[in-house]
Amino acid sequence: MSEKLLVRRAAVLGAGVMGAQIAAHLTNAGVDTVLFDLPAKEGDPNGVVIKAIANLGKLSPAPLAGKSLAGRIVPANYDSGLELLRDCDLVIEAIAERMDWKQDLYRKIAPHVADHAVLASNTSGLGINALADVLPEQLRHRFCGVHFFNPPRYMHLAELIPATATDTSVLEGLEAFLTTTLGKGVVYARDTPNFIGNRIGVFSILSTIHHTAAFGLGFDAVDALTGPLVGRPKSATYRTSDVVGLDTMAHVIKTMADTLPDDPWHRYFKAPAWLQALIDQGALGQKAGAGIFRKAGKEIQVLDLEKQDYRPADKDAAAPEVVEILKTRNPAEKFAMLRASEHPQARFLWAAFRDLFHYSAYHLADIAETARDVDLAIRWGYGWLLGPFETWQAAGWKQVAQWIAEDIAAGKAMSDAPLPGWVLDGRDGVHGADGSFSPARDASVPRSSLPVYRRQRFPDPLLGESFPQGxxxxxxxxxxxxxxxxxxxxxxxxxxxxxxxxxxxxxxxxxxxxxxxxxxxxxxxxxxxxxxxxxxxxxxxxxxxxxxxxxxxxxxxxxxxxxxxxxxxxxxxxxxxxxxxxxxxxxxxxxxxxxxxxxxxxxxxxxxxxxxxxxxxxxxxxxxxxxxxxxxxxxxxxxxxxxxxxxxxxxxxxxxxxxxxxxxxxxxxxxxxxxxxxxxxxxxxxxxxxxxxxxxxxxxxxxxxxxxxxxxxxxxxxxxxxxxxxxxxxxxxxxxxxxxxxxxxxxxxxxxxxxxxxxxxxxxxxxxxxxxxxxxxxxxxxxxxxxxxxx
Structure with a gap:
């Protein structure tokens, strides 16, 4: 029986956009929450946090489930409020993504954190073990990473990243709390840069950018192809980038470049010139009113790289013959038609899927325990109907694996890194009735048997999973x-x-x-x-x-x-x-x-x-x-x-x-x-x-x-x-x-x-x-x- 994590009161460190919204969602869930930030330079010392709480009411979609809940968040600052930490059972750090700032803050708060409390960092990609280095010995076994996706009220995914010293009971207690109290879907990620969701999700965007240029397609055409037609959200690829913020995208890409020097795809980890040009002009996406797309009156316009200007976006930019292929019900037939087609849009789609499958398989062993964790992270974090491994398996594992191997040998793939041996060992896929494949164990691993999951009569099913219908x-x-x-x-x-x-x-x-x-x-x-x-x-x-x-x-x-x-x-x-x-x-x-x-x-x-x-x-x-x-x-x-x-x-x-x-x-x-x-x-x-x-x-x-x-x-x-x-x-x-x-x-x-x-x-x-x-x-x-x- 795993230990319960009893959370009467929680603290969130950092009242930026993410920290304030995490505090809001804890409050939605009835958790008494203290929100910390630096003391204000003038006026009320808690002024920074008070302003952040007031700002929650202006955000859309709303972080708070009811307007009156804003008054329940307790504002505090690091100079005069650290005593409040003694009553907190869970402390979530959500300050800016800088190792030195985070470690300085840990040194400052460590003496005030209760002996039983769990400390978690909501970093989106910094090393959890490196962060833990500055913690006193007695706190290390109660420290881990918890990466919420933005916006935290609505995004189902929470990645749980253990450090080497983290106690299993701490992780299991936190997993149950995240699941039932906050309503999250939890996946365990290894301590590697960008963890699972953003590692695979951002690679998918980078490979889409690469192939957009290689096949000479417009951004509107690519969004028409990579949205609902392939089981992904309406915002597809480039509109999603606008919503996330082009500066944020560039930052995540730079993090990948800086932290993954040995990745065989490293040469693609750089923001293209047009992206940097947009950022330099302040066209950061939706928050700035213009990015890859912009609105002119009622008209949606899209950046045209050849003209170096915006033009009206074509909502019917997907070619009819390619749309017909994508409507094919049988995934094996669909992928065979995409691969055989000479149409640039079909060739683009095959190439983007091929490189996504290649990258996911190559890195599975170092980023996750099982293929299930990767597929659920992408579904819950990016809103895809199927994760990369599910898509591949549905399309016919062996045939697609053979095609990928042929493309690697022919120099058509983005990298010449070989497919891992297990991909080509005669298997029909990575998900089956007995669980999902784990490279580390070289076996199928069933779903978690923690008591919290007995509350889910019908969990989110993976490809091929079925639950008795009563x-x-x-x-x-x-x-x-x-x-x-x-x-x-x-x-x-x-x-x-x-x-x-x-x-x-x-x-x-x-x-x-x-x-x-x-x-x-x-x-x-x-x-x-x-x-x-x-x-x-x-x-x-x-x-x-x-x-x-x-x-x-x-x-x-x-x-x-x-x-x-x-x-x-x-x-x-x-x-x-x-x-x-x-x-x-x-x-x-x-x-x-x-x-x-x-x-x-x-x-x-x-x-x-x-x-x-x-x-x-x-x-x-x-x-x-x-x-x-x-x-x-x-x-x-x-x-x-x-x-x-x-x-x-x-x-x-x-x-x-x-x-x-x-x-x-x-x-x-x-x-x-x-x-x-x-x-x-x-x-x-x-x-x-x-x-x-x-x-x-x-x-x-x-x-x-x-x-x-x-x-x-x-x-x-x-x-x-x-x-x-x-x-x-x-x-x-x-x-x-x-x-x-x-x-x-x-x-x-x-x-x-x-x-x-x-x-x-x-x-x-x-x-x-x-x-x-x-x-x-x-x-x-x-x-x-x-x-x-x-x-």
Missing amino acids: ETLFENDGIRLWTDGDGIGVASFKTKLHTVSDQVLDGLQEAIGIAERDLRGLVIWQPKEPFSAGADLAGALGLLQAGKVDAFEAMVANFQATSQRIKYALVPVVAAVRGLALGGGCEFQMHSARTVAGLESYVGLVEAGVGLLPAGGGLKELAVRAARAAGPGGDVFAELKSVFETVAMAKVSTSAVEARESGLLRRDDPVVFHPHELLHIARQQALALAESGHRPPLPERAVQVAGDVGIATFKMMLVNMLEGRFISPHDYEIATRIATVLCGGEVDRGATVDEDWLLRLEREHFVALAQMPKSQERIAHMLKTGKPLRN
Whole structure:
């Protein structure tokens, strides 16, 4: 059993962009965090840190999961605050990448670090053992590298780099903390420059730069080829460089050149002349407004090296015949076609993949324990669908290895370094049912058996990995209900984007019936994001356009019946939410006994954006919650003000924390940081509710409402917005109807109504809006473009 790392309080040293964001993410996770930097030259000695904390609110994407969390970070400085370190269980150093500065800081803090605390450096490439040289003996076994990727809240990868003296128990405790508390995917890297992610990732960019020039391609063409067409992010290669910052790119390249003199590819570790020229002009990429790409008005322009100027970027720069090759489903056929093609774009792609495979195989033994670590580091750190070894194995290991060897022999590869012997030993790949290949052990190594990984029922699968799918209890075209035999059923939607169709509604009601009869609880969970993009708009619009208003009304009634079935189920129904939970998806989780939400949950009742109002019981539920919060005889209207704005403006939360603050999640709904632990935690919640004698709530028969006075007050606010042209007349129509339902209709202020009354109001106003031409235009526009129409 590995030792637990108990972190009550943490310290981050260095309030630069990275340090401040690491402190923010620790705070997101509920860790009391102190952020240190140099004392300010004038004013408050903690001024540098106070300014950095204030700056967190301006960054996009937001490092903090909720705005109020900024006030929780404790500012400190190295002159007067070092005593605060004595209470810290984890200290993360994140100052500038200079060995001498880091070592000076270690000497300064060492006397103040507690005897049990772990010290970690968030260096992106400096030697961990070299850093450890200045530490006192008693601290060395508690020191290692932890490299977060930027931005730390959103990037899944954290590289863990042991020093020679680091205790195994320290590493295992830190790995469990990074995984569950901070939600990271951990890979172990050897103490080599740039570790795994940036060593392979930056080489891939360097080889792409080399081959861009060799095949005479434009930067826009290369980005068109190296993005989603090959399973990589939309920002592809050069746009990614702009986002990272061209100065940062040049710095990383220089680090590789300085620290890897014996690398057989060393001659390519230099920034090309055009990159240096852009940096000299201050065109550093996105942060400077111009880099390899720039925006001129609405037009995206790209640097043209021949013209020495920008030209309009061609978004269709990938040649149609090469796009056809890349659409080939069979990877072996695809690579054979790329290699055989005479088209410069196809030859470019083959060359870039060949050199990436060659480099990854050549260096695997010195940078990582297994091929799994390399593939996961690249997937989690760079957002690729498959890592380099997975891509190679999918394309046919032996054949591709033979082609690489032929190209090396023919002098076509970037380096003449030989492929390692294991590549050509007759194997079919590096990943198999028994694990992933480790050159050091000359064997396949299974996944880690640390207790923390038992919480992941479905870890991120590598090529060829599969996990048992559980026993199917019920299935229709909308959902599948399955169990692992623990008494908890799991219902997953089968529709695209997990939208709610008639089959999903009927399937959920069936699943709840089975759970009540044969199980102890039910979890609604999707194997992949999103949780649910809401109602099936296309089906709804089809009914309306065919004039089938009765069928449309029946669908709305069935939606409400499903929500009520969730709420009043005799077994606890727990919603496990991550990604988008919009409209009906949001309403289902509002009716569940509990929601377990991944940190990156984007929750909202967005129907107003498509000309409708929430009618799956969402407005009813908000009215009930407002009455409950106000208490008997209390001011219900005051409780409705903020939720009205959230619904009428179709706001979507930017995190689960924000969804709790806006009232779309409950205060006691747990927030989970690791997406692959979501199912485990949801099932544990369902079991705990069942164990503690869960009963559904009693029906809401006396809900106090804001009534006609509440509606009139909302209308006054809306008239001002209409006259000021902040909203259109149709926005006014929708918002008035939302206000009417939330306030319980035209009844006296303080009157009581029951749930059925509120549900009927929802239905009536929903159906009325849906029949209006302007609402139907909004629905059609959303289906066609994916964007809301303001008409």
